[in-house]
Amino acid sequence: MEHVADLKDRRARGRALRQVVPRRAHDAIGNVRRDPVPLLETSSAGRVERLVPLRYGRMIQSPFAFFRGSAIVQAHDLAGTPTSGMTIQICGDCHLANFGGFATPERALLFDLNDFDETSPGPWEWDLKRLTASMVVAARHLRHDKTAADNMVFELVNSYRDRMALYAEMGVLETWYDRITFDRLLAEAASPDVQKQIRRAMERAAARTHETLLPKLSARAGHRWRILDAPPALFHVTGRQTLFSEDDDWLKAGIAADVIARCFGDYASTLAADRQELLSHFTVQDIAFKVVGVGSVGTRCLIQLLVDSHDKPLFLQFKEATKSVVARYFKSPAVTHEGRRVVEGQRLMQAASDLFLGWTKGPFGRHFYARQLRDMKFSADIELMDTALLTGYGRVCGRALARAHAKAGGLAPEISGYLGASDRMAEAMIGYANSYADQVDRDYEAFVAACRAGRIEARTDADMAADFQV
Incomplete structure (x- = not known):
């Protein structure tokens, strides 16, 4: 177990990084002077050719669907943003729909990140930025107002900050053993409506065998x-x-x-x-x-x-x-x-x-x-969430991301020191998430225009299924 002095030194090292990259600098959205379509075509290379239009057909459904399918675009843009310099294993595609429930080998139901196709060593901020941007894109899609969306980001980032501060005080084994079980979420839920949603999720998961x-x-x-x-x-x-x-x-x-x-x-x-x-x-x-x-x-x-x-x-x-x-x-x-x-x-x-x-x-x-495949796995239905539920869901996602970063990176004291106890990072992320959501809207419009012009082809599931109907 580390001495208290060692933990203080590690927190101080993280805090010192603010002098190099202030927390307010994270509101920059990066390399956005580009056309999103060539980036999407790059990520489509090597795929089953006749299914690429289906990919685009699913992405064209809404800006949030587009955002889900365009991780390469945001990764390109994030490469032009400042980072604190702390590299850990990150998810790489950390958006709201890539969290969910699944069963452990012991059949306990956990809430956690559940998609790691893009995982790689990278700046921890990239995950937090993609998650907060997805929150604003989703909030706009669901017609929540800006004040509500800003509060969602605020709650999400501070949930990440507060949980990281707890992991900074934990031993390594404690951190690795920590789990967000649905029983735990149920016990912590204060609202009867939230408890009802959690029970419903548990029932849905139990049926997916x-x-x-x-x-x-x-x-x-x-x-x-x-x-x-x-x-x-x-x-x-x-x-x-x-x-x-x-x-x-x-x-x-x-x-x-x-x-x-x-x-x-x-x-x-x-x-x-x-x-x-x-x-x-x-x-x-x-x-x-x-x-x-x-x-x-x-x-x-x-x-x-x-x-x-x-x-x-x-x-x-x-x-x-x-x-x-x-x-x-x-x-x-x-x-x-x-x-x-x-x-x-x-x-x-x-x-x-x-x-x-x-x-x-x-x-x-x-x-x-x-x-x-599927074994007690499920994702939350974000489309059905009101303001309170989406805000609460964001808090749990922020908490789960902090646990994943603390476990994978071993840098909880340093990251916590960098984040501090104030709302500075949350305020920067509100700025980033809104600006990047604006960029997603522009990219989505460019993508739709490219589909309509025949530059790329988009087909729906129903349209493609009709090809096989007799």
């Missing part, structure tokens, strides 16, 4: 289970309803069963020995392509259905991992496997991670990470 998913996504075909095609969201890569083009390497060269088995074996070898033993009790039934999210649409994402000797299912998701948007704009150590980057970043930042979290190389060398 592999067994409830089985009849929705699959059906028996003889002695095996087969995943049902429902394009564009779900289809077999080599099936009649595939969205892969003929010149895609996965179709052109074909993927033999032994190649898939080898990839699966490589994945299993990244799990702990007891989890390898657990996985050995399941038999593979089928594998299909599943479109997920907004920003991930078009990256290769497969779901694999397995069953045990009792015919009980396990759905695994294998998701392609490409270069982090953070690493594109912030100098980071070289990465040899992008899937491993995601897994190790997730393990560092989350309070507890998926039982089957691992990585592998797919056919033709693409990098993947794997986890369970």
